[in-house]
Amino acid sequence: MNIRQKWLLAALAAALTLGAGIGTASAAKDAPLRAAYVRGGDLWIREGSVERQLTTGQRAAGPKWSFDARWIAYAAGENGRELWVRPAGEGEGHLVSRVAGDRFEWAPSLNRLAYREGNRIDWIDAERPGQPINAASGIGNFSWLPGGGGFVASSESELKPDGGWTPVRILKIPLSAQGDAARFRTLYTLPDRSDDFFAVGTSFFRWSADGRWMAFLAKPTASLSADSNTLCVLSADGSSFQQLDKMAGGEQQFAWAEGDDRLAYIAGEGREATSNKRLETADIPLGRPTIHTPAGFVDQTPAWKGDRRILVSRAREQKEWATEPAKRPFPYLVEVGLRGKRERRVTSPSSAHGDYAPVYLPASRTLAWVRSDRRSADVMIVGAGGGPARVWIRRIDLGANYYEQWNWGAVLQFYEDRRKASR
Template identity: 50%
Template sequence: MKIKLLSVMLTVILIGMMGASGAALAAKRDSSLKAAFVRKGELWLKEGNQEKKLVNGPLVLHPKWSFNGKWLAFTKGEAGQELWVLELRSGRSSLVSAEGGRNFQWAPNAERLAYQTKELLQYVDAKKPDKPLGAAKGIGNYSWLPDGKGFFASSQSELMPDGWTPISLLQIPLAGLSDPSKYVTVHVLPSPSDDFFAVDTSVFKWSADGRWIAFLAKPTASLSADSNTLCVITTDGVVFRTLDEMVSNEQWFEWASSGDRLAYIAGVGREATSNKQLKVIAVTSEKSAQYTPKGYVDQAFAWQGLQHIVVSRAEESKQDAGQSAPANPYLMRVELESGKQTAITRPSGKHGEYNPVALKSKLAWVESDPSTASVIVADANGHHAAEWIKGIDIADSYYGQWRWGEVLAFYGRD
């Protein structure tokens, strides 16, 4: 009887070991898994099971992939303002701008990189990074148009004796970037008032059906840390709506991969540990739903197809009840139609689960404690999780809003 029991126990252990090692081996062998990451201030590449250092430090941050995976842009330097590009094939890196690291974006379909220095918007060909191809002045924020033929931008608001000037939303063709007469004013935001106060915007994000643009209308810097207005506008500028209030976090609102549904983390207050709820709205019909249970907060999320969202969730902080530290987040998979919610990971006092990322056939996230962070890869439903990258740098946290994009960027994500 003891021998039989021992045999069963060994079988269970071996199956578990095979499952874990098999998952790890599958992750390593999957050559489609590719990520740039920062370790000890240096830029690295992980592809399949191969790691390679790309750029020596110190202080490399914010890796971003070109659309075709042939280039990386990143920041470097004490202030994080130096903007660089790296060609993966040759390994050659080049300085783009000594002050262009604040807001830079790759074109959606070309090896072109746009960047902003104060209110000046410029773009370059990655092969000739030191030669700007055009410049637009007076820009508050911007995004590439989906076809890559220009920009959608907000004008810079100015404080005048009688108040702030209204913000214009502009469509700017590449060919006319340096010629304001070529700009098309799509919409003018409401003037600042008790009901609406904006002197800046976030980047702009298009719905999959191409009909809507979402963005944050942001008040002055001190106020925007706590509350911004989530807005949508039709691409022709005819319909403008304000949806909700949320913090100044551009990763906390994302469109579904088709249709007009927008997911976002709502709630005022800069602390990610209180008053943060996952909501989804069908913008055309204005039908919405909230998925965060009472007593919890949601802090980051990823769409998985059209019917599921994976969210990083934690118990809400209750400082008045003597809670010593915020609870570590864990991952939940939310089924939007039914509202059913399934735990992918379990709450832990040792580490938290952050930054869920939906890949083509897998799910990835960051597992971190106060001293170390690793990248975990699993099946799309969260099963067979295995460590894929060990020892990435711990990202900056702004009142619990973790900025893992500073140190990790996947290529080929959904």
């Protein structure tokens, strides 16, 4: 049986098992909470109270659900560079690329998976297996357009003989262009290097709810990017560009409100998450930033709960970096209200644990997060009715940690059908 035949059988199996395992589209509104996660290096999924192991011995990382939860893409392999896709129901996983595991993304409304291989954007259709389609070359980073009809991407900057860098352009790339650069549109060219700005690349692009704005990090060279990047906002047509603030390198540190053109982010230079990290919000365009973190504290990983409340992981500030992990403060969760600047503490972990990466899932009105002692981790939830927190998933692998900037997306992703989420 060839690869195409295997993929077709996997697609059929995914469709047939949705009703029993992952839920049909017609029953999506009644589907229980579900997540993909990594335990012991293997990929698992949980739906309600049922767990299922999907891989064995692959060293999985970074699971991502397709828009309808029928497919999961993930990185794997010794160095985490392989890109695999598999049905969330029954069926085998299939290797998509041996070198694309560092950047891949599902389309917002189709089962198309795009990925960066070298400086190219390629994409595949999980429903119609075949050869990958090249969308563009000379690319630094990318994201799907809100409608899924193409990409927004940054051009690849190159070092010039005089020591300078070629400018970074923000491009709109339609799928119909099929790699023809003459059909790409330059939306904006990032500013030249100055005392206040330096960029040789970008992060991915995160769209506002109405698709009018994109937020991204303008990144300098790697060593500088660990400490300072510029958070930028660009309009969809490229006519309006705004620099908001300086941030560390964690791309999980900025998020749009669910229904408004309002951006939450963790401002503050320096790679250490234990100092100079404050939650700010800004209305786009040209809104004056508002600081929400009180003096003596630091925040991480903002998550919106509607359009007027934000959840963050907060800890006491530690001005000097502690080389011993045991001497670094553990965080807890706080809900910040934008009206009246009210806030309340949401969790109270033990002195030996911290609460990280809050996620609010509006369709089920569930708050979820990771509780960890830096050696092990569980996934916690509180449902719509409130009450005490409970462990929903035990023993997931640790997320990526860089100077206490924790990226739990490396081992965990929740799924909800956001089209059915209540606003």
